Amino acid sequence: MVGVAAIKEYGFKKYYNNQFYYSMPTGNPRTFYNYYLEMIYQGAKRETMDKAMAEAGVTEAYFVLNKYWKDFEKITKQATQSADNVFDIDDGNIYIFRYSK
Numbered sequence: 001m002v003g004v005a006a007i008k009e010y011g012f013k014k015y016y017n018n019q020f021y022y023s024m025p026t027g028n029p030r031t032f033y034n035y036y037l038e039m040i041y042q043g044a045k046r047e048t049m050d051k052a053m054a055e056a057g058v059t060e061a062y063f064v065l066n067k068y069w070k071d072f073e074k075i076t077k078q079a080t081q082s083a084d085n086v087f088d089i090d091d092g093n094i095y096i097f098r099y100s101k
Helices: 002-010 032-041 046-056 072-082
Strands: 060-066 085-089 094-100
Touching (some): 032 046, 032 060, 046 094
Antiparallel strands (some): 060 094
């Protein structure tokens, strides 16, 4: 739903290094989606977001986590420790973590 909202709000008009700004599966091993999966399955680390920002050539990135992920509590705790800002939506059902350089 986050992707749908992003596309509805901003459309397909923004790309970074030939990649669509929103993480989505494309089959390419060097995509923002793979950074998202790294945050989910290998630990929500700042280093991962730093790599994603470097790839995109930006100084700010967001990691959105929905409560339906298996290790939601663990991932939330990790991301809270590594992010610059944390926002929760819908009584904590969705978390948005902001990272900046």
